[in-house]
Amino acid sequence: MGQLVLERLTKRFSDIPAVLDLWLEIEAGEILSLLGPSGCGKSTTLQMIAGVLRPDTGAVQLDGAMLNDVPPEKRDIALVLQRGLLFPHLTVGENVAFGLKMRGVNRADRDAQANAMLRQVQLAGFGDRKPSELSGGQAQRVAVARSLVIQPKLLLLDEPLSALDANLREEMQDLILHLQAQTGVTMMVVTHDQAEAVVMSDRIALMFDGQLRQVATPEHLYRYPCDEATARFMGGVNFFPGHAQGHRWTLATGETLMSDVAQNGAVQVTIRPEQMRVLDHPTAGVNTFAAKVMSQRFTGTQRRLTLSLHSELVLQAWVNPTQEWAIAQDVYVQLPPDALWCFPSDSNPAADLSLSIT
Amino acid sequence: MPRNALILLIILVLFLPFLPLLVWSVAQGWFFPQLIPQQWTLEHWQQLLSASSRIGEGVMQSLAIALTTTVLSLLVGIPAGRAMGLMEFPGKPVLKLFLLTPIIVSPLATLMGIQFVLIRLGLSGTLLGVVLVHLMPTIPYMTLVLASVFANFDVGYEIQARSLGASPIKVFSQVTLPLIAPGVAVGALFAFLISWNEFLLTFFVGGGSVFTLPMILFTLLQGGNNGLIAAVAITSIVPGLIFLFVASKALQNEAALGGLGSV
Numbered sequence: 001m002g003q004l005v006l007e008r009l010t011k012r013f014s015d016i017p018a019v020l021d022l023w024l025e026i027e028a029g030e031i032l033s034l035l036g037p038s039g040c041g042k043s044t045t046l047q048m049i050a051g052v053l054r055p056d057t058g059a060v061q062l063d064g065a066m067l068n069d070v071p072p073e074k075r076d077i078a079l080v081l082q083r084g085l086l087f088p089h090l091t092v093g094e095n096v097a098f099g100l101k102m103r104g105v106n107r108a109d110r111d112a113q114a115n116a117m118l119r120q121v122q123l124a125g126f127g128d129r130k131p132s133e134l135s136g137g138q139a140q141r142v143a144v145a146r147s148l149v150i151q152p153k154l155l156l157l158d159e160p161l162s163a164l165d166a167n168l169r170e171e172m173q174d175l176i177l178h179l180q181a182q183t184g185v186t187m188m189v190v191t192h193d194q195a196e197a198v199v200m201s202d203r204i205a206l207m208f209d210g211q212l213r214q215v216a217t218p219e220h221l222y223r224y225p226c227d228e229a230t231a232r233f234m235g236g237v238n239f240f241p242g243h244a245q246g247h248r249w250t251l252a253t254g255e256t257l258m259s260d261v262a263q264n265g266a267v268q269v270t271i272r273p274e275q276m277r278v279l280d281h282p283t284a285g286v287n288t289f290a291a292k293v294m295s296q297r298f299t300g301t302q303r304r305l306t307l308s309l310h311s312e313l314v315l316q317a318w319v320n321p322t323q324e325w326a327i328a329q330d331v332y333v334q335l336p337p338d339a340l341w342c343f344p345s346d347s348n349p350a351a352d353l354s355l356s357i358t
Numbered sequence: 359m360p361r362n363a364l365i366l367l368i369i370l371v372l373f374l375p376f377l378p379l380l381v382w383s384v385a386q387g388w389f390f391p392q393l394i395p396q397q398w399t400l401e402h403w404q405q406l407l408s409a410s411s412r413i414g415e416g417v418m419q420s421l422a423i424a425l426t427t428t429v430l431s432l433l434v435g436i437p438a439g440r441a442m443g444l445m446e447f448p449g450k451p452v453l454k455l456f457l458l459t460p461i462i463v464s465p466l467a468t469l470m471g472i473q474f475v476l477i478r479l480g481l482s483g484t485l486l487g488v489v490l491v492h493l494m495p496t497i498p499y500m501t502l503v504l505a506s507v508f509a510n511f512d513v514g515y516e517i518q519a520r521s522l523g524a525s526p527i528k529v530f531s532q533v534t535l536p537l538i539a540p541g542v543a544v545g546a547l548f549a550f551l552i553s554w555n556e557f558l559l560t561f562f563v564g565g566g567s568v569f570t571l572p573m574i575l576f577t578l579l580q581g582g583n584n585g586l587i588a589a590v591a592i593t594s595i596v597p598g599l600i601f602l603f604v605a606s607k608a609l610q611n612e613a614a615l616g617g618l619g620s621v
Contacts, residue, residue: 052517072520079521085514089536098532099522150522 001063002028002153002186004049009058011044018044020210022058026154031180031187033197036207037233042190045207046156049188051075062153073102078147082159084139086131092118092142093127099150117149118142120179137168144176148183155180157189161196173199194234198222206230222272227343231270237316240269241345249342253311257287259340268345275339276317278305278325279332287335291315293325307333376595382588402585406593412569413590419485420554420570421597426489427553428546431496435545436538438497439504444513457501460494469562476563483565491559496549503548507541551598 009022019041026032034042047053049060051072060067067075078099086095093114100110111127118124121141131139140160147155160176161169177200180187191197197204198218205215214226225231228239242251244263250256251269282290291307294314298304302318305325309315317333325331382388383402385395406413441447442454472491473482481487511534519533520526535542557572564573571594578587 050517050521052520071525072517073523073525075521077521079518081514081518083512083514085512085518087515087519087533087537098519098524102519102523102525102528146522156521 003063004154004186004188005059005061006045006049007059007061009045009048009060010056011041011048011053012056017041017210019048019055022210022212024205024212024215026186026188028063028186029184030203031177031189031201033189033191033201033204034207035191035194035197035204035233038192040207041210042192042207043158044210046158046188046190049154050077050079050156076153078150078152078155080140080143080147080155080157080160082163084131084136084143084163086134086139086142086146088131090131091127092123092129092131092134095131095142096127096146096149098146103150113149114145117145120148120182121145121175137164137172140164140172141175144179148179148185151183152185155185155187157187159191160189162191162193169196176200206233208233224341225270225343228268228270228345231341231343235272236270237273238271240313240315242267242269242342244269244342247337249340251313253309253313255289255309255311255313257335257340258337259342260338261341263342263344266345267342269340269342271315271335271339271341273304273316273318274302275336276315276319277334277336278307278317278319279334280325280329282332283334285334286337287340289333289335291331291333293327293329293331295327296325307331309333376592379588379591382584383592385585388584399585402583402589405586406589412574413571413593416569416571416574417593419568420572420594423485423488423492423560423568423570424550424553424597426485427492427496428549430489431493431500431549432542432546434493434497435500435504435549436542438501439545440508442501442505443508443511454505457498460498465491465494465559469559473562482563483567485568487563488560488568488570491563492553492556494559495556496552499548499552500545503545504538504541507538511538547601550601554594554597 004024004026006022006024009019009024010017011019022041022045024032034045036042044053048055051067051070055068062075062077086092087098090098093111096114096117097105097110100113105113115124115127118126121144123138123141123145126134126138126142131142134142140163144160157176161172164172173196176187189197189200198221201218203215204218204221206213206221208229214221214230216224221230221234225234225236228236231239240251240253242249242257244250244259244265244267246262246264247259248256249259249263249267249269257269278291282288289309291309294306294308296303296305298321301321303321303323303325305317305319307315307317315333381395384398384400386397386399386401388395405411442450442457476482476487476490479487481490515533515537516529519529524532555572556570557576560568560570560573561576564570571590575587575590575594578590
């Protein structure tokens with residue numbers, strides 16, 4: 001129950017496509033994040049699924065039933081919006097019971113269900129309070145309870161945690177994941193925060209400019225991004241133009257790297273800054289280069305080093321925070337072959353420039 | 359303490375003009391050199407309440423017209439205000455200006471034409487005709503007040519309610535209306551008071567057969583019985599005061615003000 005299929009979904013606003021030809025399947029019980037920068041069309045997609053917006057073309061299907069002509073209140077799709085949006089004229093209990101009331105559930109039953117739901121979000125006894133008496137985190141928990149109490153087939157969350165501060169956010173993530181596991185509801189989270197998407201979802205659908213760029217598990221998206229924009233959005237910082245011949249990749253600055261992945265032609269080579277190894281003594285390993293520490297920054301969980309090779313290639317390495325380094329210290333940096341990844345760079349402007357010079 | 363004194367001063371300034379009216383209504387003659395009337399009497403009030411006066415009829419007609427006008431302008435003003443406040447569409451600034459024209463342009467300029475149309479429709483001299491012309495100033499006020507209410511209204515509430523299973527009608531009655539209630543109260547107060555106090559439009563379109571309180575007041579002014587005029591004037595203020603009192607109670611309800619910014 002709760003399998004969502006989006007088929008060639010397109011929506012234009014005065015001829016400018018907000019969502020273009022979007023295909024997406026979400027399995028029953030899956031948690032999928034729709035991730036992308038603001039203005040990429042993810043909220044438009046959410047509104048089309050919820051029934052607030054009508055797609056120009058394409059179909060929204062839930063459990064095989066076509067939803068395009070079904071009004072929002074009959075879709076069995078519940079929403080949790082960014083600001084919580086508890087109805088201010090109702091008590092917390094009445095808010096949670098609202099959906100049940102609309103379904104004609106009698107008062108005693110809906111009070112009992114609402115109270116049970118409030119207990120599940122750890123707000124037992126809050127039923128008689130007004131929403132204005134709640135903190136941001138509590139209000140958001142009530143909003144989640146209000147949406148889950150109607151046992152929807154699909155729960156849509158639109159930036160549900162972005163209004164909360166960091167500590168609260170993790171607590172809420174745990175709570176939402178816990179409730180999802182208990183109810184088995186299919187869940188789609190719309191967010192611009194890649195860290196949040198990674199923590200919360202089984203799969204991430206990355207969206208740029210109204211189109212899906214890559215749909216994959218968080219780990220896959222981290223390790224094997226399909227292009228530079230995706231890699232940058234997932235927090236990638238090291239990108240070097242080069243040329244690949246099978247497993248042997250030569251960077252434009254002269255270094256030769258051995259990689260587990262085979263590729264041919266002009267490429268953009270990337271490596272996650274967390275996967276680099278930095279040592280203070282020479283080592284015999286493959287892909288190891290002498291480097292100098294240019295700068296360092298301590299973030300608490302990491303020490304972020306900027307390293308410069310002799311060829312003046314600059315790279316970022318995020319390493320163990322407990323080891324200390326000095327500026328201008330000579331170090332050795334190792335790029336593990338299994339951590340290297342690349343994508344074809346035929347449209348790389350830097351490469352074009354170098355061609356025109358020679 | 360200075361704050362209370364200030365409030366007292368404001369009340370005094372606001373209510374001082376009514377004092378002479380009160381005195382007039384119970385005075386038996388009150389002429390220039392005298393600071394207070396020589397003789398007191400209740401005869402004006404008795405006259406007002408006697409069966410022969412047409413005050414009762416006037417109150418009923420005023421009430422019927424003002425309430426109908428208020429309800430009709432709410433029916434137009436709520437959807438219109440929603441569109442003006444929430445939606446962006448081409449020609450919106452022009453429409454906003456167009457809405458203001460009945461307030462800017464003196465009714466004297468348009469009354470002849472309106473009267474001509476109403477006579478043709480057989481509505482001149484009827485309650486319905488009077489209600490229709492009263493809608494001219496009330497609908498713009500109502501629409502503008504509600505447009506500013508809706509400009510501060512978060513449509514997310516309606517989207518949320520629908521996703522929870524509420525039909526559009528339920529969304530309006532259970533969510534939208536309670537949230538905009540303070541604005542609706544303000545708009546209704548405006549519409550009611552404009553209609554209640556309207557003289558010129560009623561005078562022309564009513565053609566003597568519609569007899570509201572301001573009409574009675576005007577007739578009495580020509581008669582020159584100051585005591586009776588004062589009594590009628592006070593009577594005509596009372597419903598406005600009651601309405602204001604009730605509305606201000608509604609506006610003090612903090613929960614009702616949720617999501618309401620600038621009214």
